Amino acid sequence: MKVRADVAELLHAGLPDRTIARELHVDAKGVSAARVALGLPKAKPGRKPAATPEDLFWRRVKPTDDGHMEWTGHTSAGTPILRHGGQLHTAYRIAFHIANGRDPEGYALPSCGREHCTKPGHHEDRADRVREKRVNALYAGIFGTPE
Ligand SMILES: [Zn+2]
Numbered sequence: 001m002k003v004r005a006d007v008a009e010l011l012h013a014g015l016p017d018r019t020i021a022r023e024l025h026v027d028a029k030g031v032s033a034a035r036v037a038l039g040l041p042k043a044k045p046g047r048k049p050a051a052t053p054e055d056l057f058w059r060r061v062k063p064t065d066d067g068h069m070e071w072t073g074h075t076s077a078g079t080p081i082l083r084h085g086g087q088l089h090t091a092y093r094i095a096f097h098i099a100n101g102r103d104p105e106g107y108a109l110p111s112c113g114r115e116h117c118t119k120p121g122h123h124e125d126r127a128d129r130v131r132e133k134r135v136n137a138l139y140a141g142i143f144g145t146p147e
Contacts, residue, residue, distance in 0.1 A: 069119035
């Protein structure tokens with residue numbers, strides 16, 4: 001079976017099926033099936049694993065109908081943020097980390113065209129932007145600069 005990335009993330013984080021179902025607005029039976037499919041043990045009741053920034057992130061995003069994600073948590077000057085371990089993180093940074101398995105270089109910013117999008121995979125960091133600039137310059141060198 002195909003397991004949704006956000007469901008898998010919370011399953012790996014050790015959250016109980018019902019919590020995941022509630023957080024992500026999915027069917028608890030589906031979450032249980034996904035747990036079996038991933039070969040993960042049942043979450044032990046009463047033992048709460050320490051929440052990671054990623055856990056907090058998944059609890060604060062809401063998928064949109066057009067394939068992006070909205071932030072339901074706090075914002076600062078329009079930027080989605082969350083507090084973890086006494087530190088503020090931008091949701092963009094965490095989304096970038098989830099999608100790329102590494103921290104962004106410099107700022108991670110939405111690159112999908114939707115303002116304040118928090119869907120993992122919809123952000124780029126400074127390295128991505130530099131690369132894109134280089135590619136654009138290369139194209140401009142070949143095809144000329146568009147008007
Ligand atoms: Zn997006």
